[in-house]
Amino acid sequence: MTLPNWITFSRLLGLPFLLYGLYNPTPTARWVCLAIFLVAAGTDWLDGYLARKLNQISDLGKFLDPLVDKLLVLAPLLALIELGQVPAWGVFLILARELAIAGWRVNQTTITGANIWGKLKTVSQIIAIALLIAPLPEVWKIPSLVAFWVCVTFTLISGAIYILPQTNSD
Structure with a gap:
């Protein structure tokens, strides 16, 4: 397994700590969770950069990277549903898109990058x-929810763009 693939896999190691910390109501725990999440998210850029720089792009990496990305996104979102910070149906839309793309990819002969x-x-x-995740003042509640709905919108658009051009060419 290549270094970029190990880095991709390492993102999973922070998830249990992130999820555990989200259920601790202290601001300090939430800041720690934010740091864990941002470090894990930052490695997404790092593994891609190293794969290209070291010429270690692999089919395993093309498969593993989006899978780990899905877990890194969906795990905290599911916890945020339970904490009452996001509506379940918005997270369901993200989950449905991710499952649809994953199922569609299974039938593809080549794995493409994002x-x-x-x-x-x-x-x-x-x-x-x-x-x-961040323990921000109440004034940030609406901007945080707007950011959530923007991400739901981009998630759905990217899913449609991913599938539609491919179905038209068949």
Whole structure:
């Protein structure tokens, strides 16, 4: 397994600590959760950069990276549902898109990397989750929810763009 693939896999190690910390109501615990989340999200950029720089792009990496990204996004969102910070139906839309794309990818003969819409989706999800995890003052509640709905919108758009051009060419 290549270094970029190990870095991708390492993102999973922070998830149990992140989820445990989200259930601790102290501001300090939430800041620690934010730091864990941002470090894990930052390694998403790092593994891609190293894979390209070291010429270690692999089918395993193309498969593993989006899978770990999904877990990194969905795990805290599911916890945020339970904490009453986001509506379940919004997270369901994200989950449905991710499952649909994963199922669609299974039938593809080649695995492609993310396009610009997939990258926008990921960045918007990271921003929204970071705002929702951080113990910000009440004035940030609406901007955090707006960021959440922007990420839901980008998630759905990127899913449609991912599938529609491919179905038209068949």
